[in-house]
Amino acid sequence: MSQIIRFSFLALMCLFAFQNTVFGTxxxxxxxxxxxxxxxxxxxxxxxxxxxxxxxxxxxxxxxxxxxxxxxxxxxxxxxxxxxxxxxxxxxxxxxxxxxxxxxxxxxxxxxxxxxxxxxxxxxxxxxxxxxxxxxxxxxxxxxxxxxxxxxxxxxxxxxxxxxxxxxxxxxxxxxxxxxxxxxxxxxxxxxxxxxxxxxxxxxxxxxxxxxxxxxxxxxxxxxxxxxEAYALSGLSEVYxxxxxxxxxIDFGLKGFEKAKTVKAKWDIARSAEILSNIYRKKNDYKSAYEYLKINKRYNxxxxxxxxxxxxxxxxxxxxxxxxxxxxAKAETAQQKLNNTRIFVGFVIILLVSLSIFTYYYYQYTKQRGEFFKEIAIKNREIQSQQSMITAQNIALEELNQTKNKMFSVISHDLKTPINSLIQVIELNKQNDLTKEEQDFIFEQLQKQVKGTSLVLNNLLHWANSQIDGTSVHFEKIILNQITEESISSFYAEVVKKKVSFNHNYNEDIFIKADIGQTRIIIQNIIANAIKFAPINSRIDIFYSSDKRNTKRFTSKTLEMVLTRVK
Missing domain, CATH: 1.25.40.10 (Tetratricopeptide repeat domain)
Structure with a gap:
């Protein structure tokens, strides 16, 4: 019997152990x-x-x-x-x-x-x-x-x-x-x-x-x-x-007072009582006002x-x-002193090691610095050379810009008159007021005008190109009177319009040594200005004269124009 009881007890203990293992605590x-x-x-x-x-x-x-x-x-x-x-x-x-x-x-x-x-x-x-x-x-x-x-x-x-x-x-x-x-x-x-x-x-x-x-x-x-809840109820009571x-x-005040008593919050009870006392006083209910004032005072x-x-x-x-x-703070101060001592010893060790490292690196630095300064000197010379080149390029660009402006000024001036003439001829033809003979005559004149304008344009473009490219002046032997004739023919329409005539006097070809492009531009400008300022029905006399300023080098011939009115 005792063995059965012992066995049952052990079984129960195992069961409890199993329960704790499985379900946990x-x-x-x-x-x-x-x-x-x-x-x-x-x-x-x-x-x-x-x-x-x-x-x-x-x-x-x-x-x-x-x-x-x-x-x-x-x-x-x-x-x-x-x-x-x-x-x-x-x-x-x-x-x-x-x-x-x-x-x-x-x-x-x-x-x-x-x-x-x-x-x-x-x-x-x-x-x-x-x-x-x-x-x-x-x-x-x-x-x-x-x-x-x-x-x-x-x-x-x-x-x-x-x-x-x-x-x-x-x-x-x-x-x-x-x-x-x-x-x-x-x-x-x-x-x-x-x-x-x-x-x-x-x-x-x-x-x-x-x-x-x-x-x-x-x-x-x-x-x-x-x-x-008590705070909100008393707050509403105060607002109303x-x-x-x-x-x-009163309604909200009483509710707030009861909630404050439930929570046993003395401050809230005192607040609610004070609000209720003020309400009853306003209603002339002094008895109730006094009761709540006593409650307020007691809690306050x-x-x-x-x-x-x-x-x-x-x-x-x-x-x-x-x-x-x-x-x-005292304990912290003592600990701080100990820490400071440790820090100082560590600092001395670190300082010695640092000095050794510094000495080594300073030697390396001094050695490299000399080489570095040499490289800097070379780089500085290269930079100065590049700066000089940039300055020269800037000057050249500025000169080129000025040349461009001058070129457009000259081209616009010299082409304006011929193109205006062409426009006028085209306008006359559009009006259909011309006979067949007049049209043939005008188109013949127009052809001459176009050829003349083409010549002027070619001369201007040649001159402009030489200016842009920076071409140097090329002296050569040229026939001055021939260039003058070409320039006169290029202004045919203007001559007809103003009814002017040219008296171009020369006995023989006149040779000069000059740049042919620049000479053409000069002659064209002189003739254009002569036509521009000549009165209607006038004559333009062209003649040549020369003077010797330096017989060893060259002879300069001056072209002059005299304007006279045809009477």
Missing amino acids: PHPKDSINFYLKESKKYTYSDFSTAKLYLAKADKIAHQLNDKNAIADVEFQFAANYYIFGSYDVALKHYIKAAQIYDAQNNRLGVAKCLMGQGIILQSYDRDEEALKKFKKSIAICRALKNHSFVIKNLLNMGVSQANLNLYNEAYESFTESLKLSRKLKFEEDSQMAMNKLANTHYVKNHLDSAVYYYQKVLNDKVKPNLWE LKKGDYPAA DSLYAESRIKAVNILQLEAKESENEKLA
Whole structure:
């Protein structure tokens, strides 16, 4: 019988072992997270239950010696004590959590505790100090891209800014937190942001906007917690009091008062009682007004007494923290001295090695520098040579540009008159006023004109080409009177039009030594000007004369023109 019992016991033990192996047991860290989550559920409604869950989480965290988990529990303790109104106890937990987070290099944890300390300072009207904490915290949270705590910091910054009457800055902080919380679907944060925006609108006397945001909180698809609900109801009561709608103000005020009592939030109870007292006073119901005024005074006195005690505790805590910081600073100074000694020894060793390396490289550098300077001198000479070439090319281009301008000026001047003549002949023919004999005569004259114009154009193009190419002057023996005859014939149409005649006198061919292209251009210009300025029915006399200026080198012959009117 005893063997059967023993066997059964062993079988049961194996079964339990198998069950644990197959189905597993909860991990202790999961239990910590579970208790933390459960505690948060009761943060705003039941402080005792929330504290009970935190105690269980704290016990497991210390058993595991998980520093980050211990800090998380301390942080949640601080948050719960803050909501309960025990600011001095909350601050102790925030400081303790911050020390653990800092030792674990948990930057997010440090940021959370900075925010918590800022909230405590805010509760004691030290809003400027609180803002510094919030700004440090939000900078870390933005760097870590932790949007949840960015939102919370924005909300707390807005509260301090409103307390300092910086309502525009507060409005921007609340608006940004609302946009971000809606985007990430953080309902609780968005409700808090809407409550704060509503209060800001109330202070700025935007009553309709205040009602809009308070109603948004109360009618949100996710039911607000008791704290936010009490705040919104009392806020609506305050707005309707200002609007003069006393029935609505009383209705919302009583609801807000009951919610505040449920959550046991002394500040909210005092606020609701004060609003109700003001409403009843406006309605001349002085008895009810007095009752709520007594409630307001009782809670305000309690808050004041607690705040004085807590303020003393805060100061003592800060003094202790200051002493701890001094001790830490001394320890850090001693460690720094030791580190400095090590750094100095290391520096001396590095310096000796560096000097050896420097000496070697300096020798190499000096050697290479001489070769480098030689290369630079060669490059400089090449650059100077190239600069000289570029300068010469620029001068040549400038001269070429000037030549181009002069060429177009000459061509336009010398071709304008012949082309105008051709246009006039064509216009006469288009009018059909000419007889057959006149047409034959005109076309014969036109042919002469075209030949003359062609000759002028060829001469001009030859001269222009020589100018562009930079061709040098080519002296040769030419017959001057022959060039003159060719030039006269090229202006046939102009001569006929102005009814002028030429008297070209010479006894024999006149030879000169000159550049034939330039000579043609000169003769054409002289004859063109003579025709241009000659009166109608006049005669142009052309004759030659010569004078010897240097018999050893050349003889210069001058062409002159005399204009006389034919009488």
